[in-house]
Amino acid sequence: MNHSREEIANLIKDLEGKILVTTHKNPDGDAIGSSLGWHNFLKRLGKNVKIIYKDRVPFFFDFLPGIEEINVKEEITEEFDWVIITDVSELKRTGFEDIPAKKSIVIDHHITAEPFADYSIVEPEISSTCELSYEIMKLINPALIEYPVALPIYTGIVTDTGKFGYNNTSPTTHKIAAELIEKGIDPYVVTKNIFERNRIQKFKLLELVLKTLDFSIGNKVAHITLFKKFLEESGAYPEESEGFINYPRSIIGVEVAVFFKEIDENYWKVSLRSKGNVNVAEVAKRMGGGGHKMASGFETRGSLEEIKNKLFKELELAIESAEFERMDRLP
Incomplete structure (x- = not known):
């Protein structure tokens, strides 16, 4: 209640x-x-x-x-x-x-x-x-x-x-x-x-993470990955990756940004950010998580490849659904 x-x-x-x-x-x-x-x-x-x-x-x-x-x-x-x-x-x-x-x-x-x-x-x-x-x-x-x-x-x-x-x-x-x-x-x-209190280690981590930038679903989804080894290589704290997802989200043509964070072996935290057309809260819920329409996430176990395959199928359906809804609203 x-x-x-x-x-x-x-x-x-x-x-x-x-x-x-x-x-x-x-x-x-x-x-x-x-x-x-x-x-x-x-x-x-x-x-x-x-x-x-x-x-x-x-x-x-x-x-x-x-x-x-x-x-x-x-x-x-x-x-x-x-x-x-x-x-x-x-x-x-x-x-x-x-x-x-x-x-x-x-x-x-x-x-x-x-x-x-x-x-x-x-x-x-x-x-x-x-x-x-x-x-x-x-x-x-x-x-x-x-x-x-x-x-x-x-x-x-x-x-x-x-x-x-x-x-x-x-x-x-x-x-x-x-x-x-x-x-x-x-x-x-x-x-x-x-x-405005960023350590240099944060930018070293950002450099490593941005090198993983990739696209899927007709470039409508941009995703980046933070492997645990990146923290060791850069000397950064895990919380210093806060805000990194805004970089792929800001790219023209991208509807959804995804940030894969390796917490432990075969254990991942996944963040989703939408520009508004796609309800990522529903996607995250189907993956075992939750959040808001434009910002949500989930944690899951499995290989990165397995997680990506499952997530991208859900995102493809969500993007198609959002496009159909937009077309229905047209005069």
Whole structure:
């Protein structure tokens, strides 16, 4: 059951006992911003709260208030009364096999969300989980959205909207950004830390990855690959490949960009990005993943060749379907 903002706000306001906040593994800006934002907000609300991730936080988020309070653990052994899970609706996506909490709340915005929690709110049309979280926080107590809460929330909105450049950016998104800036946020602090702190190793990795650029389905799909050995050769961190998929996506004539990342032997993380015509969320769902219409992904096991063959068949069908739909709309 999907609950309303008011229902979730009233629920969180009255939470008692030990509260855990977590998000998906390999956390991105929206995941970190929303979970850390809630952690800092709940502390101001006088709650007993702890934040735990499966994976470490990328170094370029180290400017966020409260980042040092994030615990990174292989498993959660401590018992909690409540868990708030942000930016993901499936337990397996947190990276934990089990979360020992009596009750759970999911706050998410993915169109493929299938919440398992006792209480959930999923709004696929909203720009980010951070934007949704902000709206719920305002219903609880807007005075508590101080700088340590506002900065993570603003950061998540910036990253998940592509610096307000994606079509998930609405007039409301800009209004919320303005409200957060009025609370003392300096936009350049976010821009400088997230986008202008690149190590030379990142560019060495980019060089290796771009050499793998290839095309399929009549050049409508462009794909790149990051092999584990590239990280060793370049000295780069895995998170420094963030944004690489935008290069193949930007090519004229390309409808979908694909980024294959080797996590382990015969284990791959695959990211999909569309220019809008093709719904890659449906493709990712059929491959065992999910996400948004224009940005989604999945993880899978098998050889790269096997994965490509299966994925490209799904993408070919999706591209054909999108073309038929476009033709039907013509006068």
